Amino acid sequence: DIDRNWWKEAVVYQVYPRSFNDTDGDGVGDIPGIIEKLDYLEDLGVDVIWLNPVYESPNADNGYDIADYQSIMSEFGTMADWEELLDGLHDRGIKLIMDLVVNHTSDEHEWFVKSRADEGDFRDYYIWREGRTDVDGWTGDLGPDDEAPPNEWGSFFGGPAWEYDEEVGKWYLHIFDVKQPDLNWENEAVREEVFEMMEWWLEQGIDGFRMDVINLISKPPSVTDNDPPLPDDFGATFNGPKIHEYIGEMGDRVLSEDLLTVGEMVGDVSMDDARQYVGRDGDGLSMLFHFDHMLLDRGGDLWQYHGYDLTDLKGVFRHWQKGLEGDGWNSNYLNNHDQPRMVSRFGDDGEYRVESAKLLGTLLHTLHGTPYVYQGEEIGMTNYPFESLDDFQDVDTLNPVSNAIDEGVIESFEAEKESISMLSRDNARTPVQWSGDEEHGGFTDGEPWLGVNPNYDEINVADARADSESVWHYYKELIALRDDSEHKDLIVYGSYDDLWPSHTDLWAYTRTLDDDRLLVVLNFTSETQEFRLPRAEETHAAGDYRDDLPLHAGEVPDLDTELVIANYDVDDADSDPTEFDLRPWEARVYRLS
Numbered sequence: 001d002i003d004r005n006w007w008k009e010a011v012v013y014q015v016y017p018r019s020f021n022d023t024d025g026d027g028v029g030d031i032p033g034i035i036e037k038l039d040y041l042e043d044l045g046v047d048v049i050w051l052n053p054v055y056e057s058p059n060a061d062n063g064y065d066i067a068d069y070q071s072i073m074s075e076f077g078t079m080a081d082w083e084e085l086l087d088g089l090h091d092r093g094i095k096l097i098m099d100l101v102v103n104h105t106s107d108e109h110e111w112f113v114k115s116r117a118d119e120g121d122f123r124d125y126y127i128w129r130e131g132r133t134d135v136d137g138w139t140g141d142l143g144p145d146d147e148a149p150p151n152e153w154g155s156f157f158g159g160p161a162w163e164y165d166e167e168v169g170k171w172y173l174h175i176f177d178v179k180q181p182d183l184n185w186e187n188e189a190v191r192e193e194v195f196e197m198m199e200w201w202l203e204q205g206i207d208g209f210r211m212d213v214i215n216l217i218s219k220p221p222s223v224t225d226n227d228p229p230l231p232d233d234f235g236a237t238f239n240g241p242k243i244h245e246y247i248g249e250m251g252d253r254v255l256s257e258d259l260l261t262v263g264e265m266v267g268d269v270s271m272d273d274a275r276q277y278v279g280r281d282g283d284g285l286s287m288l289f290h291f292d293h294m295l296l297d298r299g300g301d302l303w304q305y306h307g308y309d310l311t312d313l314k315g316v317f318r319h320w321q322k323g324l325e326g327d328g329w330n331s332n333y334l335n336n337h338d339q340p341r342m343v344s345r346f347g348d349d350g351e352y353r354v355e356s357a358k359l360l361g362t363l364l365h366t367l368h369g370t371p372y373v374y375q376g377e378e379i380g381m382t383n384y385p386f387e388s389l390d391d392f393q394d395v396d397t398l399n400p401v402s403n404a405i406d407e408g409v410i411e412s413f414e415a416e417k418e419s420i421s422m423l424s425r426d427n428a429r430t431p432v433q434w435s436g437d438e439e440h441g442g443f444t445d446g447e448p449w450l451g452v453n454p455n456y457d458e459i460n461v462a463d464a465r466a467d468s469e470s471v472w473h474y475y476k477e478l479i480a481l482r483d484d485s486e487h488k489d490l491i492v493y494g495s496y497d498d499l500w501p502s503h504t505d506l507w508a509y510t511r512t513l514d515d516d517r518l519l520v521v522l523n524f525t526s527e528t529q530e531f532r533l534p535r536a537e538e539t540h541a542a543g544d545y546r547d548d549l550p551l552h553a554g555e556v557p558d559l560d561t562e563l564v565i566a567n568y569d570v571d572d573a574d575s576d577p578t579e580f581d582l583r584p585w586e587a588r589v590y591r592l593s
């Protein structure tokens, strides 16, 4: 009695249109460019495309500042192009989910323009507040009449989260850029508008939504009342007091089991909140994106990169895999358009680039949950060799870094180059490298909006498809495992158990469904490592022994073993899953039944 659903069995592929493929030579990717690559996506075998925002936008934050929810950004094409894209995907059996950005709009959205002008009922669509005159302790800029902002919140992209508006004589809240005012979800009319807009998109035939920073939509009373005393950060807006009411209402009004809905949840999400968002009796989302593994190797700022420990990474996944088990569904991702390239962050983008990209892919596709592949990941694209601030376009790099320089927090970009270059969102946004012998990697005939990684001559789609040993072919094989009737149920529905949590170099886990087990062993180092199924005393000594593990040393000889996939050649003779050496970044998946 497996609780099946198509989105549990799917692999999602994320397309960041600006950087995917440009057909009109303006240096910016477009929808016809995606259409041109439909056969490519079908060949790779993915089941769903998540499209980052393609709506009309002044692009202060690359489309996450939406000026009109129901029209297509002219740089990307037309509504007719979008319809052709949807049809082309559906013809190939691929579904489409759209980005839903409703914590905020652009300041150029008609609602905000009218809100500012106090037309109709629009003033209350956004969060307008009086400033403070008791400015003790406030060290930032003051508004007119020496007013301080309503509270001391800083915005995600640097600087205060409030902006004074001359016309209104009040301040508006923007948790992100000054051009991204937050919508007032307290206002029923706002919720109504959003739900109608979502229904409209569903009528166009889409298959679900990825919901941008959706756990920020309920603001704490301190914003409404300006009392109790103001917090100095916006922690209280994460999973705010009415969050489940609003998402639950959306669930009742608009969503259904048959849609793939994935909520991006920033900050800390407790397991109780998570179960409420995605659990069986929850608000109605299929899954969520948490950030726990994205925050292991960094502080809050881009210049605070400090690496990560494998045991911590395993701990994050154990927490989520076990925490939602039997109730809610996991989503798994190792990078996206806001994050460094996974192979540069969690793997080795030098000598073992191919091996480690395959290993990370093995992890992604054999965890419990729906895998999300970010464009370029399937060929092992790497971080970009940034040299100066001129190489960046991202508001979330340029603003915080220049503010920090102005405020003397950091000396210069150069002084923190390594950390900033590791973490900047622009690493993910450099154009997809389609070919090695065309200028700009075949992305555009014009000047790309963001530099193409110079390593495109070595790392590109054309060469990867021509090489049967490439990351691309391995990804294709991983993706196909979910269509394979023999392994599919075990891979999709088997429960997860970490065999040796405290092991600092290896990640070994099982997936169990009835009498079948998958054994996954991953070497996260550039050295050879020895793997043995742990014996009870060993894991016990390390403090993490569990006698209910689905596999212990001593059991395996009785089982039939089959090597399902591996990123190195494995000789049959060598094929004993209880004990073997793993080469640098080697990954093996056995089936034991």
Ligand code: TEU
Residues within 6 Å of the ligand: 061, 064, 065, 101, 156, 176, 212, 213, 264, 266, 337, 338, 339, 396
């Ligand atoms: O991201 C939210 C978010 O938390 C990131 O912008 C964060 O700052 C980044 O991951 C660095 O850690 C979403 C979108 O994915 C992002 O592209 C938008 O800029 C943002 O919301 C505002 O809409």
